[in-house]
Amino acid sequence: MNEKTQQELIEFVSGAAEQLGVPGVAVGVLADGREGFACHGVTSIVNPLPVDADTMFVVGSVSKTFTATALMRLVAHGRVELDAPVRRYVPEFATADEITVLQLLNHTAGLEWKLGVDPGEGDDALARHAAELAATPLIAEPGGRASYSQAGFNLAGRIVENVTGLTFEQAVSSLLFEPIGLAHSCYAVNDVMTRRFAVGHNADADGKLTVARQWKDNRSNNPGGGVATSVSDLLRWARFHLGDGRAESGEHLLPSEELHRMRNQTVELRGTTLGDAFGICWFLRDIDGVATIGHGGSGNGQFADLLLVPEHDFAVTVVSNAGPDAGLAFNRAVVTWALEHYLGVVERDPEPLPYDQARAAEIVGHYENEMMRLTLDSDGTGLTIACAIKPEFRAATDTELPPDLPPATLGLLPGDTGDYIVTDGGLVGQRGFFTRDQDGVVTGIDLAGRLFART
Incomplete structure (x- = not known):
């Protein structure tokens, strides 16, 4: 990466962060065998320190990629x-259903997205989960079918333990x-506290950013979402996955065929921005x-993205500490820009189709999973989708949770x-x-790879 390209990266990252109002961001790019960073x-915003390439978010x-790779070593x-x-x-996973290890790793186990129960911070957290x-x-x-499951990856973490x-x-x-x-990668808060780390930020009712007081999820969610790391480490992690299974020291951690097997399709996906499979x-x-x-990740006011293009030996990783509107928009803008700027790849x-009142009438209503509720509504001229944590779940926990997402415009795509x-927000x-039943009645909606059943 030459000096001009590096400067363009820095300018784009700074401009996008300023425009979207994200307090702190870090970006790493691997291109042409060289690494470039922009922070x-x-x-x-309360106790500010400059973000650098080693700042932990x-x-x-994105933690799931570590859990899956650890299992592949086993x-x-x-x-x-x-x-x-x-x-x-x-x-301790005593169930009559025959669920395989692979089904945990490709989200086809039929498990709920996430459990709302906190089993504590002890060494038995995953066993209780x-x-x-x-x-x-x-x-x-x-x-x-595939339905994205945090709970399934936490169960995979218990396999690693046992x-x-x-x-x-x-x-x-x-x-x-x-x-x-x-x-610069770990799970425990005590291991992070002696280093430079970013905190999340969410907008209050007036749109003003405030510090998110819960820094990360409970211990039983470590396999599915608990890694704290930096863009410098994430780029090293990308290099490992683009390689032949050897660490930079030369130690052979995984046969290349097992490492590259992780890139092979195991199940096809439909209609999701997350991927085709x-x-x-x-x-x-x-x-x-x-x-x-690739894989993305979200925490309480923090967002991460890791994308690899194996045929070009290319990777981009992005972390930001505002959400959800600003952080998600920033990460997406950087990944889109990097693909086009470095590879000429345009996403x-x-x-969407014009509004159709008859089709809208089929889908308006409420959809839920264990923790969240989606509300689809129509004003006669357009469709909206709102995403919220269930009020009863908020009431049952003392933990600070991310804010709900206000209604955003939704458009139906061509085809039957x-x-x-979603076109804004x-x-x-x-x-x-x-999803429809055999009679054609809408019974569920998939968002971000997760199934929400109609209520």
């Missing part, structure tokens, strides 16, 4: 079989963080004729499949689809 703003579901050593039932490795999950009804037949005899956090550190040299954890997406693999959203796209660009 802007501060870690917190909570990267949410697969490569013959200690775990992907087609084996989960209960072989997690006896697994037992609770076993008693939770499935939302789909195992292997029947097979290695270590806590999940110790196991991932030993299997990945230490040998790859990810010096799942590999093993990775979202696989064709953008302008180019194959990409284009499909155009029921696909849609914090979810702008998000695509999904409606």
Whole structure:
């Protein structure tokens, strides 16, 4: 990356952060074998420190890529079989349903998105989570369809614990963080507090940014979303996945065929911005004729994106500490700009159809999962979608939760499949689809890869 290209990256990142009002951001790009970084703003509006490439952010579901890769190391050593039932490795997951390890890693296990129960911060957190999950009804037949599940990845973390005899956090550190040299990556708050880290920010009722007081989720959500890391580490992580399974030290952590197996399609996805298919954890997406693999993540007022283009040995990673409108919009703008600027790859959203009152009448209403409610409404001229945490769930917890998303415009896409796209607000660009029963009645909606049942 030459000096001119580096300066263009810095200018774009700073301009976008200022325009969208994000307090602090960090971006890393790997192109032509060289790394470039652009950082802007501060870690917190209350206690500000400049953000740099080693500043740690909570990267949410990008954490799943670490959990899946740790499991693949155990697969490569013959200690775990992907087609084996989960209960072989997690006896406390006592359920009659035959769910396999692979179904956890490609979100086809039929498990609920997330559990609202906090099992505490002890070393038994994942064991208690697994037992609770076993008693939770499935939302789909195992292997029947993909529906993104945080709970499923937390259960995968329990496999890592039981097979290695270590806590999940110790196991991932030993299997990945230490040998790859990810010096700015960890799970425990106490390990973060001695380093520079960013806090999340959310807008209050007046639109003013305030510091998010819950920094990260509880311990049982570490496998699905608990990593705190930096863009410098994320770019090193990208280099590992673009390589042959060796760490920079030369240590062979994974056979290249097992590493690259994670990029192979295991289940097709429909109508989602996240990807065209799942590999093993990775979202696989064709953008302008180019194959990409990636994963995004969200926390309380923090957002992260990691995208790799293997055929070009290219990667971009973005972290930001405002949400949801500003942070999501910033991350998407940077990824879109980087693909076009470095590779000439242009991402284009499909155009929605004009408003159709008859089609709108079929889909308006409420849709829910364990923790969240979507409301689709129509004023006779257009459709809107609002996303909220269930009031009863907010009332039952003392934990600070992210704000609800106000109604945003939704447009239906051509064809009779029921696909849609959100055209403004914090979810702008998000695509999904409606599920119908055998009589053609709408029974659910998919948003961000998650199934919400109609109520």
